[in-house]
Amino acid sequence: xxxxxxxxxxxxxxxxxxxxxxxxxxxxxxxxxxxxxxxxxxxxxxxxxxxxxxxxxxxxxxxxxxxxxxxxxxxxxxxxxxxxxxxxxxxxxxxxxxxxxxxxxxxxxxxxxxxxxxxxxxxxxxxxxxxxxxxxxxxxxxxxxxxxxxxxx
Amino acid sequence: xxxxxxxxxxxxxxxxxxxxxxxxxxxxxxxxxxxxxxxxxxxxxxxxxxxxxxxxxxxxxxxxxxxxxxxxxxxxxxxxxxxxxxxxxxxxxxxxxxxxxxxxxxxxxxxxxxxxxxxxxxxxxxxxxxxxxxxxxxxxxxxxxxxxxxxxxxxxxxxxxxxxxxxxxxxxxxxxxxxxxxxxxxxxxxxxxxxxxxxxxxxxxxxxxxxxxxxxxxxxxxxxxxxxxxxxxxxxxxxxxxxxxxxxxxxxxxxxxxxxxxxxxxxxxxxxxxxxxxxxxxxxxxxxxxxxxxxxx
Numbered sequence: 001x002x003x004x005x006x007x008x009x010x011x012x013x014x015x016x017x018x019x020x021x022x023x024x025x026x027x028x029x030x031x032x033x034x035x036x037x038x039x040x041x042x043x044x045x046x047x048x049x050x051x052x053x054x055x056x057x058x059x060x061x062x063x064x065x066x067x068x069x070x071x072x073x074x075x076x077x078x079x080x081x082x083x084x085x086x087x088x089x090x091x092x093x094x095x096x097x098x099x100x101x102x103x104x105x106x107x108x109x110x111x112x113x114x115x116x117x118x119x120x121x122x123x124x125x126x127x128x129x130x131x132x133x134x135x136x137x138x139x140x141x142x143x144x145x146x147x148x149x150x151x152x153x
Numbered sequence: 154x155x156x157x158x159x160x161x162x163x164x165x166x167x168x169x170x171x172x173x174x175x176x177x178x179x180x181x182x183x184x185x186x187x188x189x190x191x192x193x194x195x196x197x198x199x200x201x202x203x204x205x206x207x208x209x210x211x212x213x214x215x216x217x218x219x220x221x222x223x224x225x226x227x228x229x230x231x232x233x234x235x236x237x238x239x240x241x242x243x244x245x246x247x248x249x250x251x252x253x254x255x256x257x258x259x260x261x262x263x264x265x266x267x268x269x270x271x272x273x274x275x276x277x278x279x280x281x282x283x284x285x286x287x288x289x290x291x292x293x294x295x296x297x298x299x300x301x302x303x304x305x306x307x308x309x310x311x312x313x314x315x316x317x318x319x320x321x322x323x324x325x326x327x328x329x330x331x332x333x334x335x336x337x338x339x340x341x342x343x344x345x346x347x348x349x350x351x352x353x354x355x356x357x358x359x360x361x362x363x364x365x366x367x368x369x370x371x372x373x374x375x376x377x378x379x380x381x382x383x384x385x386x387x388x389x390x391x392x393x394x395x396x397x398x399x400x401x402x403x404x405x406x407x408x409x410x411x412x413x414x415x416x417x418x419x420x421x422x423x424x425x426x427x428x429x430x431x432x433x434x435x436x437x438x439x440x441x442x443x444x445x446x447x448x449x450x
Contacts, residue, residue, distance in 0.1 A: 031198045059193070087248065089195040127194070128211050 008109050011101030011117070018121040027126055030093035037096040040083050048083065052145070054138050059088030061095060061138065065145035067107075072150045074108035080142060090127065094135040097121070098142065107150040111143055161273070163375040165416025169409070170372070171244055171270050173279050180204045186237050189276065190247040190257040192402075200286035202246070202279060206235050206293060210253055210402075214260050225300045228264050233298040239266070246272035246279070250363070250370040256405040259422055263303045271409065274371040281369065308408070310395045310421035312429055315354060316436065318395060320447030323388055324357035325396045327407045328427065332399070333359040335440040338431065348431035352440040354397065356447050358386040362403040365410045378415055388417070397423035397430075 051062035118135040161167035197207040247254035335351030396404040401424030412420040439445030
């Protein structure tokens with residue numbers, strides 16, 4: 001799909017996976033992502049207060065962004081850590097899509113991801129606008145963290 | 154009609170509630186269908202009561218174009234596809250102390266489905282009791298459900314009804330205190346939704362929905378509920394009440410309490426709620442803690 005050519009490879013593949021299946025299966029796919037959300041590393045597990053809460057999501061979601069190695073700049077490799085409770089599978093699913101699609105990319109690649117990713121998954125019929133805005137907010141906060149961590153000076 | 158639980162005898166209409174134990178015992182009955190209705194519509198797929206069928210308030214009950222519920226034909230087809238006939242006992246349960254379960258039950262009521270019940274405590278209580286869940290989706294044998302008209306006047310209020318009722322019919326605002334005063338337009342922890350004005354409908358008493366629920370999601374006792382609504386909110390012996398919230402889901406929970414647990418005769422849910430009222434042109438709004446006065450006519 002040409003419209004996804006600008007996306008980082010992993011994220012483009014996820015978007016293709018979603019757009020390739022009919023609506024009811026999109027939710028099944030989101031559930032698979034929800035199930036696959038990686039566990040937090042020990043330094044964050046049980047220490048959500050060390051992370052940032054994304055209050056725009058309808059369920060508790062905590063996020064941490066780290067820079068891998070030095071120096072800080074556009075080519076820095078970024079690591080993402082996200083957690084959401086099992087009772088919130090939709091939020092977990094979104095978190096997992098972003099985690100699998102963006103973890104390990106460079107700062108410049110993450111900042112270049114278009115802000116309408118939630119809409120490109122084709123979930124606008126299956127989920128409420130409020131849900132999709134929650135995912136946009138998640139992406140927005142990831143970008144803001146990346147920007148802050150890699151800012152000059 | 155399926156038999157009822159006896160433990161809810163204190164309420165005005167005890168037949169509208171069943172316990173988790175009742176569901177465990179009756180879910181296989183031929184005349185019983187158990188429906189799970191959640192805010193997070195993916196939750197059913199992570200595990201549900203064995204034999205329970207999912208209903209999706211967003212894709213199945215809401216009309217995809219008009220801001221309204223699906224029409225009579227679509228509703229009849231939906232129920233038939235879930236194995237529900239006109240005489241089926243339909244038991245609803247869900248997340249968040251049954252908000253969305255109460256909402257689905259209320260929509261079924263508009264369409265005149267007779268035997269609807271809530272499982273007290275909802276999904277959380279079932280899981281807290283260590284009862285079985287499964288990801289297996291039951292196979293449903295579709296049945297015919299007759300096309301019936303929706304009654305939009307007995308249990309449902311429109312904006313015009315609310316305007317006409319100001320000053321004569323008590324209103325209950327079931328949102329959080331900050332939404333009531335106008336400080337915010339959604340609960341804490343939720344994104345602010347695009348409402349242009351904050352505040353409440355003049356004369357409305359503030360009774361956040363959660364006051365009706367215990368820690369475990371079950372309903373409070375009749376005496377506790379009487380103290381909250383009859384006394385504190387000042388409903389007294391009124392025969393008419395209108396409840397509202399943001400989009401009508403939390404107020405479905407309160408509608409259920411007022412109508413079925415306390416037995417108020419004429420209870421309507423204004424489902425346009427704050428997302429309509431707070432965006433409407435030239436309707437009166439009050440900000441702050443006080444209910445405020447009905448406008449002079």
